[in-house]
Amino acid sequence: MPIVETQNLSKIYGAGEVAVTALDHVSISVEAGEFVAIMGPSGCGKSTLLHLLGGLDSVSDGSVLIDGQNLAGMKDDDLTRLRRRKIGFIFQFFNLIPVLTAQENVALPITLDGVKPAEARARAAEWLTRLDMAERMHHRPDQLSGGQQQRVAIARALVADPDLILADEPTGNLDTRAGDEIAETLRQVSQQWGRAVVMVTHDPRIAAYADRIIFLKDGKVNDQTILAPRRNGDAATAAAPLQAPA
C-alpha cells in the first residue's frame, strides 16, 4: 500500500472570475522508502501539492490519503496529530526555532506529542548523531551554517519516526556543495531508513538524487521519470502508467 496517495486532487484558490486552479486532478502515489522529486516551472502547483500532502492546506476536490486515511474533512486536532506522527517537514528556510538549541529543536515534535523530556532529548541526540551533528547539538541555530541548520531540520523531521518526509525546496537556500550534501542525506533517509521522501525542487541537479521525478505543469502531472528501479522489487509504482500529457 502506498504511504501517500492522491486521487484526482484539485485545488482552486478564490472563486468566480478570479478563481485560480493551482492543481487540476492530480493522482500520484508514493511508496514506503521511495524518494520522489516534484519538478516544474514556478507556478506549476508543486508547492501547493506539497502543502496538500502535508495537510497544511485544504483540498478543493479529490482526496489525499496518508497511510490510507483521507485528510479531507479531518478536524484540525486530528490533522495536527497526524502531522505529528506520520509526517516530517523540511523547509527552504530551515525554520528552526531561534531560541532553542539544535537538540531542543529536534526534540520539539515528540515533546509536543507528550514524550517525556529526557527521552525526547535522548532520541533527538540519537538522530543528530546519525546526521553527523553530534558535536553541534547544543548550538543555537544562529551558530550553525545553513547546511548544518538543514541537517537539524532533517533530524527534527525524522525524530517522530514518520513514514513520510515532505521537503519544500530543501536546498533552495544553500550553496551547491551544502545542497548536494542535503540531497545525499535525503537519499539516505529513503534508502537507509526507509522513509518515503517527497521533495519539491526546481534544481535538476538536486532532483537527480531522487528515485523518481514527477513533472508538473499548469497544475497537472506532465511526465514522470524513473531514475532508479524500485529496490524492493515492488514494480507496481515503477510500472504505473503515465498520465496522458496535457
Added chain:
Amino acid sequence: MNMQLTLASRYLLGRKLRTALTVLAIAFGVLLIYGLNSIMPSFQQAFQANAMALASQVDASITNRAGAAFPAATLARVTAIDGVRTAIGTLERSLGLPADFFDHDPATPDRVAAVTLMGGEPAALRSMATYPLEEGRFLEAGDADAVVITRSLAEAAGVGLGDTLRLPTTGGLAALTVVGLLPQRLLPGNEEALVTLGEAQRLLDLPGQINVIEVNFDSAEKARRDQIEANIRAALGPGFTIGVLQAGAELLNSIEMGQQMMNLLGILGLLMGGFIILNTFRTVVAERRRDIGLLRAVGASRRTVTGLILVESLLLGALGSVIGLALGFGLARLVTSALAPMYGQFLNLQIPLPGFMPGLALAAVGAGVGVTVLASLLPARAASRVTPLEALRPAIGPASLRKLTGVGFWSGVLMLALAVAALLTRSATWLSLGSLLFVLGLLLVSPALVTPIAALFGRLAALLFARDGTAQLAEGNLERQPSRAALTASTTMIGLAILVMSAGMISSISITFQRMLRTSLGSDYLLVPPAVATWGLSVGANPALAEELRAVDGVQVVSTLRFAGSQVGDLPISVLGIDPPAYEQTSGLTFDQGDPAAAYAQINAGRSVIVNGLLASGAGLKLGGTVNLLTATGETPYTVVGIGGDYLNAKLPTAYISQANIAADFGRREDVFYQINLKQGADPAAAEAAFKRLLQPYPQFKLVAGQAYIDQNLALFDAMFAGLYAMLIFLAIPSLIAMVNTLAIGVIERRREIGMLRAVGATRRQVRRVIVVEALILAAIGVAFGLLAGLYLGYMAVVALSAYGFSMDYAFPGSAIVVAIAAGLLFGVIAALIPARQAAGLPIVSALRFE
C-alpha cells in the same frame, strides 16, 4: 507544558529590553496597589491601638454614638442591668499636643504627641484594672490637681514625682501635681494621665458628665454575653454604642479617600500595563508568525500555541507582580516613615511601619497576573489561528481599507458618541463608563485614521525635509501597516492622555481650592490648633477666650468654629458650629446651591444646616430636604438650606449648623478654630502682642497671619501636585518606551528593504531620517489622539468629581498641552534613535540577504 515553559522563558530572555519594559509596566501597577493599600492599615492600627488600649481589660465600652458626654447618672442604669458585674464611668479626652509643647522647640517634634486625660473614681478604676505603682501613690477620692502618669510620659515631659505636669485644656493650661508613677507603657497608643473624675470634669468643663462606661460581665460564655449586650442596648436605647471606641473616624475617612484615589491610579497603572502587554504580545505574535506556523506544522495543536503565549504572559505577570510587590512594600515603608513625623506633628498620632500583608499581596499579585494574562488572551487567540502554511509563506499582505473601516471602526465611533453623551448625564457611573468607552473607541477608530493623519503629517514632514524623499518613504511605511502604526501611536496616546487628563484635573482642583482657600481663610489672623480639619483630636478653648480676643483693642470681629463628631446613617461626618454674621465677615462658605444670605439667616433661626458637596452626594441630600444628624440625644432632623463648603473641611463630609444648635444638640461650647479681623487702621503689632499674651495659657493654638497661612497652604498644594506629576510621568514613561519597542520591530522586519535603500544609494543619514520621520509622524498621531483623549478625560473627571460633591471649575490645561506635545514628539525622536542607528548601521549585503 514543560516545552511551553522552556520556549516562553527563552523567548523572554531573547528580548531582554522588551521583557524588562513589560515587567516594569506590570510592576508599576502592582506597586501602587500594594504599596498604597498597605499604608492604610498602619493608620488604622494607630487608631485602633488607641482604642484598644482604652478598652483593654473590660468586656464592653459604652459610649454615646455621637461621641458626646452624657450625665453620670447613666452609670446607675447600667449597673442595674442583669448580667453586669461591675461598671464604672469615666471621662476621657485625647489632648493633642503641639509639636513644641514639652521641649519648646518647633524643629524637633516631641515624642509624645497626644495625652489621654482619663478621669475616674480611684476605687472604681482599681476595680477594673491593676495599677502597679513604681513610685508614689495612686489617686485618692477627693484629690485635687493630682495626676498619676507613666514613667515614659514623665520622662518625655521632663517631670518627676512631686513635680507639676502642665496639660492644655479648654480652660487654659492645667497644672497637676504628679503623685504616682506607673511603669513604662507597653501597649501602643496614647499616654494616659489619670485624674479623679471630678478633676476631669473640671478640666474638660463638663460638670457631672462622663463619656465612657466600662462594663465587666458576670459570664465568659458567648451566648450569655450576647444576651447581656442586648440587655444594655435595650436599657440605653439607640443613642449609645457598645464596643471599641472609634477614635478619629473622620481622619480615617479622609485617608480612605486619598487611598481610593491612589487605588484608581494603581488600577490605571495596571490597565496601562495591560495595554502595553497587549501591544507587546501583538507584536510578539506578528514577529513570530513563522515560528508559530512551524510549531503548528510539526504537530503543535492550537491549544498548545495559545498555551505558549499564555505561559509567556504568566511568567511576565508573575515576575512583574513579585517585583511590584517588593517595590510596593518598600514604597509603603518609605511613605509611612516620611509621613509619620508629619502626622506626629499635625495629628498627634504615632504611625507604625506597615508589615507584610499576605492577603493584600495575594490580591495585588492576582490583579497583576490577571491583567497580564487577560491582556495576552487576544494575541494568544490570534496566534492559535496562525496556520502551518505561514511557516512557508514569508509575506503578509497589507490590510485593506475596507477591513479597517469594518465593525471595529464603527463600534469605535459609536463608543465615542456614547462617551460624549455620557458627559451630559452628569452621573458618576455613566461618566466612568464613558471614559472607558472613550479610550476603547479611540483605540478602535485609530487604525482607520492612521492613513489620513499620516498623510497630513507626512506632508508637513515633507516640507521640513523637502530635498530628499525620506518623508514620503516614512509616510508610505506607516500607511502600509496602519494597524501596527495605530498600535504604536496608541501607546503614546495613552501616556499623553493620562498626562493631559491629570493636568486638566489638577489645575481644575487647584484653582477651585485656591478660590475656596481665599474665601475660607480670608481673615487677618487665624488661631490654628495642632490638628486642622480632624478637629476631634485637638483641644479647643472655652468661649471665654473668644470674648477676651474680642476685647482686644483694634479687633473688629472674631469668628470661631466649634466641632462635634456625628453620623448620617453610617457615614461619619463632621458637624461644625459657625456664628454666621461674624463668620461671613472673616471667611465664609463657597456655595454651590442656595442663597448665602438666606442660608446664614436660616441657620441662626432654627434647626437648619448647610452641608458640603461631599456630604450632599454621600447621603443623597437635596436643597430644602431633611437630614437626620446623630446628636447626643439621638437622631435629630435638620433642614438643608444650602450646599456649600469651606476649604479646611473640603475633604470630609461636613455639616454646618449654628453654635447655638451645636451647644444644644451636641453639648459643645468649645472653640477649635478662630479667625480674627482687625479694624481699619488698627495697629497690627499691638494687636499681635495682645493675642500672644492671651494665648499663653493656650499653647494648643498657634497664631498665624491670614496671608501667611494661605501661602503656606499654596506651597503645600504645589508640593503635592509636583509629587502627583512625578508619579504621572512615571506612569507615562513605560508607554512611551513601548514605542521604542514597536519601532525597533518595524526596523527589524524591514531590514531587507533598508538594505535595498542603502544599495540604491541612500546614505546612512537618509536611512536614519526615514526612521526618525516615521517615528515623528507616529508620535504626532499619538499626540493628537492623546490630547483629544486627555482633554475629554480631564473634563470628564472634573464633571465626575462634581457629581461626587466636589464642585469645581474646569481649567483648560494650556501649559500641560504644550508640555505634552513637546514630550510626545521628543519621545518619538528618542524612541527612534536606537532603531534608526541600528537601521543605518546595517551592512548592505547582510540586510539584503536577511529573510
Added chain:
Amino acid sequence: MSVRNAFLGLLAQKPRHGYELRAAFEAIAGGGVNWDVKPAQVYATLDRLAEAGLVVCTSDLGEGDEPGRRVYALTEAGLAALRQWFDEGVEPEHQRDEFYIKLMVALASGAGDPHRILRTQRGLIYQRLHGLTTQRNALDARVALAQVLLLDKAIMHLEADLRWLEFVEARLGDIQRQPLPAPQVRARGRPKKGS
C-alpha cells in the same frame, strides 16, 4: 590532437614505455571505460611524434624492435610543442548535437512527436545524472579529487542540458509556428522536386 598532446605531457613527466603511456593516459582520462585508447593508436601516435622530432626512442635494452619494450623520451622540440599547447585555449564544442538534429528532423518531417522526444531525452539525461551523482558521491574527494572533478564537469553539463531542454519545452509551440531553417534556393541548378 588531445591524445598526442597528452602523450607529450606524460613524457615530460618521465620517459615511458608505450604500454605504460597508455595506462597513464587512461587513468587521467577517467578510466578505460570513459576514454579507451587502442595500443595500435598509441604506437601510431608515438611514431608520428618521433618522425616530427618531438620524441626520441631510447631503446636502452637494445633488444630489437619489440614495440612494448621501447622507451620514449621528450625532445627539446617536443617540450616547445607542449608549451605551445599550454599557451593556447581549447575550443569548446557544443553545437554539433544529435538530439538537436533529432528534434529538428522530427519537427520538419512531422514523423515524430517532439514532446515525446523531449521527454525521452530528459528522462535519459536524468538517469545519467542520477548515475553520475551516485558515482561521484561514492568517491572520497579527499583522495580522488581528480575523478570527482571530471564527474562534476559531466554533471554540470547535464544540468545545463536539462535547463536547455526546459527552455526548449517551454518554447516548443513558438518553434512550431516558425519556418524551420531550410537550404537557400540557388539561381542556377535543378528546380526543387516538391512545391
